[in-house]
Amino acid sequence: MRRIRAAAAGAVTISLLTAATACGGGSSSGGSNDSPKTLTYWASNQGASVEVDKKVLQPELDKFEKQTGIKVKVEVVPWSDLLNRILTATTSGQGPDVLNIGNTWSASLQATGALLPWDAENFDKIGGKDRFVDSALGSTGAQGKDPAAVPLYSMAYALYYNKKMFADAGISQPPATWDELIADGKKLSKDGKWGLGAEGSNPSENIHHAFVFAQQHGAGFFTADGKPDFTSEGAVAAVKQYVDLMAKDKIIAPGNAEYAQNQSVSDFAKGKSAMLLWQSASANLTSQGMSEDAYGIAPVPVQSGTPGTGTNVNSMVAGINLAVFKNTDNLDGATKFVKFMTSDAEQKILNKAYSSIPPVKNAQADPTFNTPANAVLKDTLAKSAAALPQVADESQFETSVGTAVKELFADAAAGRPVTTESVRAKLGKAQQQMPTK
Template structure:
């Protein structure tokens, strides 16, 4: 999912006093209308989930507006500037800090005791970090995702790996042997446009981000980037996008890749002939096997006139039974830990693997500059991989850029 930038000072300069004037929701033809903004495919499906909530809340009509991800950021910026937003909005977890910093999200702290579904202990530890900004509770995890390793079990067994690679060394060894097994075979697919993978490797190598001292030139971060870029230098991964990953996976040209839970259904639908020839595994470990955690949160727009109704709606959507129903509808993973005890997840080997990985995951740092920093890292990696730039020089430059952004 590509983001289009951050809320700059020019937008923030719009007087928050005018923003704090109430939304235009409330009474409509004698009934109340609750406005919900949801993104992408989720927005189209969410309206199917509102019927029971409306029955339990007579006189309340839930109006879901589906907003394409590619236009969502700009639409949210407009809402911040004008103060004319929804009552409830869905936010990708990497957007939370940006819009919280802009003052667009209601502080839910005083309401936490009244809504047991909102208790942070109900959620994966990695997801809890996205709930708060500047000591305020500004969002509740709705669904989650993480990255695991997809691999061709049959092809790895042919090169001496009857089990999934469990360490960095094993991954390098297995993917090297796969690359040598045929023409135009790249043992591990790494998407150079994906900002998540470099940070996953860094976390696995012991890197801890500090906003006061980003220190991307630390041995931990540099070691991770050396490892990441070595796959391209050694010809194990291709810098070119090339063939669609599903087709390449089917053909055995890219037998290992990292992705999220959505790929389970994609592969089942588009590569049915591979049934029994592929699996998912938790990420290979260095110091640890931490992966990323993402997904989406529900937040309340700061100037809604329907605070109670908004919180009731979010509470309903985060009940365990509702989350399991939403999983069936949308193929997204529940954020509630209790939902993972259900046989639909616990007894499914692949989903259970995602559940295990979610236990060892962390989210992006909750700073509004994170997206720009991540894009600068990708630009540095591109210069290293394609232009032969010096890793030390690039990471020292990234340190300075990050410090300037955060200031």
């Protein structure tokens, strides 16, 4: 483990320390590293399970050790624990050398001062900043500051649909608008099966969808000067529209209000639900036994028209970044590891394993990533995805609003009314939980 200056975390409030959110799914203890030939690495849970991630990562870490003589001790951290673990590390003075962070947390963690800034000199050590695509770099920290992390995996949301269930219901093509999705969902919600899966108890999924719906309603959750604005007409309408898929439209099973990470993916893979809104799900579905021929992939619906910029945004810029704690006593080794993980060769291997898109230009151009499924994701990232707000309190925003949506899903599942007033009240409570300046 690495020691980090506790004072570096002055920008993190006590409320953040209880946060548990995510973007994008062994043990460690404090103390110095065994030697400069050892690195500790916290990897996020990207696959269907922690065990799947270990199988993906260990051969690559072994390769790095063979090339450099540096051993990497990896811990795959579940999304439910990752942010808390990172924030605790920034305040306790103990953390890993290198870690994965959800790209939406970049500005929040940057504000702690604990992460290595990726200035021109540091980027040159890994081949230069211009190796990375602009959309991925846009979610690496606050505008006007050196990035706090380097893009590792890029993802976008898409609509996954069960081809057989669609055919059996007489539906010939995937829905392009929410009205069409609701109409199709009602046809598909029968005989114990449901039109759409969701994870109402997963704050990170909740915030991602709430953000996209808000964009489609012409709203954001922050003002131009970075102040919370959770109760605007557009934000309230957006959250209500999302929760209404269960509360009013009844195309999501009430039990989904209690679902956490990957449970909706599992239901979709088992044919319990006909549609799924998920980020880069192909590898996850394959690992759960669903053939790629069994499902189709389409852009996430919009209010009307076709996906694009402005109110036709249909995904957040999803992804994982790679960060270094700046007080590591093995900065050279950590930098070499970042260079290895973002090399063209490793980008192809890792992003193929996770069905994500390489944020490195040369790797993204590889034919491996020109499949029909990846075409939807790449097109979304290029044309119709928007980055979550890169503000210092972003991670607390994810926690408070994601939890508000969780509570609204619980109301819907219990048969309690979800109204414009009740949504505004929950979002108002969430805004009160934000740090005051």
